[in-house]
Amino acid sequence: MRSELSQTGKVPDCCRAGLFSSLLPLGLFVLLCLAWPRVVQGHMFTVHWNWVPSLDLALAFRLDGLGLLFGLIITMTGFFVTLYASTYMAGYTQLGRFFVYLHGFMLAMLGIVLSDNLLLLFIFWEATTVLSFLLIGFDHDQAGARENARQALLITGGGGLFLLMGILLLKAAGFPMTFGLLAASGNLVRAHALYPAFFICILVGVMTKSGQVPFHFWLPNAMRAPTPISAFLHAATMVKAGIYLLLRLHPAMAGTPLWTGTLVLIGGGTALWGAIQAIGPCDLKRVLAYTTLMALGVLTLFAGGQTVLSLTAATTFLMVHALYKAALFLAVGSIDHQTGTRDLNRLGGLMKCMPLTALAVTGATLSMAGFPLFFGFIGKEIMYKGALAQEMFPVFATIATLVSNALMTAVAAVILITPFAGPLGGKLSLVCEVPWTMRLGPAVMGVLGVMFGIIPEWVSAHLIEPAVFAIHPDREEIRLVFFHGINLPLLLSILTLSLGALIYGFRSPLRQGLLTVLDRLWFTFPGLYQTGLDRFLTLAGRFTSIIQNGSLHIYLSVIILVMIAAVGSVWLPHLPGIAKTAPLSGPWIAAGLFNFILISTAVVVTARHRILAIGGLGGVGAGVALVFLVFGAPDIALTQLLVETLTLIFVSLILLRLPPLEKAKPPSRSRTLRNAGLASSAGLIIATLLLATLQTPLDRSLTAFFETGSMVAAHGRNIVNVILVDFRSFDTLGEITVVVLAAWAGVNLIRRAKER
Amino acid sequence: MQSIILKTATRLMVGLMLIFAVYVLLRGHHEPGGGFAAALLAGTAFALFAITEGPDQVRRAIRIRPLTMAMTGLALGLAAGLPGPAAGKPFLTGIWWQAGPISVGTPLVFDLGVFLAVLGSILSMLLCLEEN
Incomplete structure (x- = not known):
């Protein structure tokens, strides 16, 4: 990836990006320096924007002496490391990505030391975990780098969950999330019955992040990363996040024998x-x-x-x-x-x-x-x-x-x-x-x-x-x-x-002795981690091979069976109470449509040729779309018709490639019967649910709201579309995100199948 | 597919269907239609095109990668939400401007985003399947 012996003393051209981007940490450093004299006088800079007041989560930041000290270290090291990396990383691919990760990490780290809210701190804490995973695994074409990145992520991420648990316990016990207020209620925290739980949860988070024994081994392994990353993350910043949290929570939680004793022993041991x-x-x-x-x-x-x-x-x-x-x-x-x-x-x-x-x-x-x-x-x-x-x-x-x-x-x-x-x-x-x-x-x-x-x-x-x-x-x-x-x-x-x-x-004999002892240890924490991970993966593999066995038939059967069991068990006692028939007030053509749908369904089920089955499926879809049209929902009818058309195209693209149906071995009789039983039970349940729905009077208040509001508030007469793109547009945004992601996943699955 | 009837009909149909898709997209605010329906329509048109002329011709015709189109759609959807907060209202609030007799608003942009996202998704899967 990079030349072994670099002989040039000049800065290569490709690193201008690095030089330029070092202005960000430099600028932040200068800003902190400007605030420095006021902080020394005892002034505390604070900003507070509401984010989720109901969760006591606010975009609250504060700059006091502790934050300033950490901030100065972070930005100064950040500046030198960026400058350094602009030359060191020359020859690596994906340099842009590298600087984005590096500066993202620096900002997250600044976020930790400047936030004035525990939950906000936790968000930045997790950001540093994820970004350090990306940075440690930057040489992702090497298996070792990937493995060590995963190790760091699992350990610090797992510790992060403990930290979250500790924070949520504090919150559940009614303590404020703002550091100032939390420190003020320090005596209550220490006297609380759950204090050991708060402390241990937060401690596990701190220990994993700051490499305390027994979670220390990810840190030397993280040295796989290119050196600027090691210098920045594993010397000056990330591993200090745990220390920062200990210091920051000091006024609120320190002062108990539990705190002092545990930290002195763990720290001394490490x-x-x-x-x-x-x-x-x-x-x-x-x-x-x-x-x-x-x-x-x-x-x-x-x-x-x-x-x-x-x-x-x-x-x-x-x-x-x-x-x-x-x-x-x-x-x-x-x-x-x-x-x-x-x-x-x-x-x-x-x-x-x-x-x-x-x-x-x-x-x-x-x-x-x-x-x-x-x-x-x-x-x-x-x-x-x-x-x-x-x-x-x-x-x-x-x-x-x-x-x-x-x-x-x-x-x-x-x-x-x-x-x-x-x-x-x-x-x-x-x-x-x-x-x-x-x-x-x-x-x-x-x-x-x-x-x-x-x-x-x-x-x-x-x-x-x-x-x-x-x-x-x-x-x-x-x-x-x-x-x-x-x-x-x-x-x-x-x-x-x-x-x-x-x-x-005496370093040589000492080194030999140490290596011998380390070799003979029958129990090591990295070994424990590895065994645990292997066992977990084996278990997950077994579990996956049971529930993801690759048979679409079984997946569908399970889904339908669960639906029948879940709905049926609740629904069965109410069954006698519902009407057995529903009056059809639609035009005469509706009855014809229903018969058409029924016949098409029969065609799909009994077809001996794929093309006939596909034709039958199209008939069902078109019939349903026409039912919508007849009963006065042109919008849904249009969409349904188009969806059915496209579905048909997709289905035929896939099905027509499969071996012809007439040559396939017909399924066994018992299987056919089982499928028929499943299908008709599901159909019956849906039918009874629909009949029951017809018995309750329709609540039209929402319709009225949209009918009156649509033109006034959203300048549109088509209520359905106005709901989709205006009133409920956030839902739609989520839906199109799902659509795009599904397509993306689908494309990758198809490509992978092609490669095999 | 080697059918001269289908080929000839497709040449006529695809253009008409695409124009109709744009029409459906734009009329959606007042009459049945909208971004989703228009995307399905345009998707069907391209599917027809892909069946007769092959997926490569479709890729050449749309010029950009389908997934890029889908992502652009998502980005447009997000962008349409931003004028709301800029005007001090919640994210995705519709903002309208009166341009003579017609009013133009962010929901139109949003609908366009829906159109592109759905069409891009359909095309990416369709072309991938066709090439298989």
């Missing part, structure tokens, strides 16, 4: 599991994916805390991670793009040929490792402070944070040293630096990682504190500062770096 696995793979992207799991675990852990300190740790690390992870993903993509490989064993010495990328990676990895002077250092300090002050399981939280941070340091060293240092491989000496579109993102984010590390006070006043204030009632100020003096967090930081260096030194 952080450890992700960090340990990160030293395993040789594929750089998979390494990054596991470090993302670690980050998500840590964020969940800190979202579990009640204190301002814990939330400050979460938001700070969120920023740290977004900056270095997006930069690293993009840089790894650059390496892949230029060398054709992401395998750590085959890379080396790239510093000489890709110096600028190497510089950006240095900045990002040092921030990831948490070296002093980098933003990651500040993040790590506040993390240790938060972990030590955690209300529940502080020891576990601290150890989990410490171990996973140490592992991160080691992984950062691997990412920096292995591809860039050392001697240049023979084939790799041809490699050159990527064009500026692919350098800008990692460079800017790398520089920000250093800059924020030098001016933490500014960051904390302008980004972190407004975000935390938006979700925590206490206005306790926790300033990030460069140096706190010698204290426990600082010692832990030093310990982290030394531990990291130790792990880096």
Whole structure:
């Protein structure tokens, strides 16, 4: 799909679309920046349009500190990723589609972080699920990409259903859907008998979306997607949606032992599991994916805390991670793009040929490792402070944070040293630096990682504190500062770096040990998922082969039988009460028509030649149309006649291709009898229903309404048509949609039959 | 089908039927007719044409793909609903303009959409079956 070794430094022509479309995220970023100063002052921008007031669903948006922080991350990463993709994706087909998905995804993500209504948030949440499915499976001609896309969709979509259940439970319990009001009734939510149910449902949604153990495995598998997608979805945005929801619901639902305990344990477990696995793979992207799991675990852990300190740790690390992870993903993509490989064993010495990328990676990895002077250092300090002050399981939280941070340091060293240092491989000496579109993102984010590390006070006043204030009632100020003096967090930081260096030194035996253990595991969550999916598909296959066995005769028999049983069981007791005959007040010609229809039906049933049967069918149709005409419904008669004509054409097109009727084996006697029984029972039921209908007086109020309103309101004298295209036009729109879809499906079925 | 009578009759009939279909479409608001009936009529005309001259001739005559026609019809139906909200009324509310003695309104556009959607659907299936 794309050239292995790209040698040109120039931006190819085909990517102008990407360059142009990067204006959208840039514009949104600038807009958010314009609102930024007001938000820092504590102003909250809100808009509210009614959508479905009866469901408490409104197009309500709000921009506060938390939304702003996420929004800035989303639009900034979105801009760099689009710019990057404009070069990276050159050579892929369907680029237009790619940018539409990407920007659709970005807008959905912005929708999540800006909506002020839980149901609205859920709609955007689902949109990101669907769009991420399309993006992960972008290389849809590869079976692996399709499979991983399906896995992501099933897991995050399934979690989405749980989230919906949680939201609906909240709603059923009478709580408002607007975040502000929900937060105000936080005490009632926490005291509610159903609180565990709310929490668990929402938690499952969060865990699937944000890759928490045991739903984590879709995230490394999603690395099948082209790198810009991985950078955008699986580093900076989508997986953070769960974290965002936890933070957003914090005022309404946090503060219980259930919340804190569960989140600390799950988050800590995920952080450890992700960090340990990160030293395993040789594929750089998979390494990054596991470090993302670690980050998500840590964020969940800190979202579990009640204190301002814990939330400050979460938001700070969120920023740290977004900056270095997006930069690293993009840089790894650059390496892949230029060398054709992401395998750590085959890379080396790239510093000489890709110096600028190497510089950006240095900045990002040092921030990831948490070296002093980098933003990651500040993040790590506040993390240790938060972990030590955690209300529940502080020891576990601290150890989990410490171990996973140490592992991160080691992984950062691997990412920096292995591809860039050392001697240049023979084939790799041809490699050159990527064009500026692919350098800008990692460079800017790398520089920000250093800059924020030098001016933490500014960051904390302008980004972190407004975000935390938006979700925590206490206005306790926790300033990030460069140096706190010698204290426990600082010692832990030093310990982290030394531990990291130790792990880096022993990485080969550790990797071997890890791979051996992973191989010998008798139970894995991906395995469980696969078994479950296989079993489900087998079951579905069996079920389908029973109910969809391909025999039209059986389908029709079942439909008619169900109709007879359902209507008959209700209708039978009333049968004695209805009149046995109905007076025919029509003209004499009607009687003749009825006889004609009866004779035609007999012809259809007894015909020994297809053409005769078709002729008989036409006779029935025309007879019915004439009955309508005789009884004063010219409109229906016209339509009926035309429908019958076309049906006849279609039927003859199909039937005349089948083997001639006279050569076919006549059906068995018992089958004929069974069919006759079914047909006459259905006929009898309809006939008795019609007789009963005639006994009730006709309600003409609707007719009167349309007769008077038709000309005045809709400028038409033909009531039937006025109803179709004006009074009830929405129904008609639905009907023509069905017609078109049915035709589309039919065409595809016919074509497929032709291909066989 | 090789029947000279049918072929000759078809040449005359198809044109007349199509013109009649347009007539039925336009008169529909006051007299029996309308987009659906007109589409069935036009569909029958094209079916006749396809039986005598072959589906390729029909495809050449209608120029656009039948499914495109159907989708255009749907889009027209949707578009006809938009002036309503623009005027502050519910979606698909009929909006009328007086042009001298005749009044023209969005329901006409909607009816045209119905016509195209139904005709496109009929043609796509019909031609596919004919080619089979």
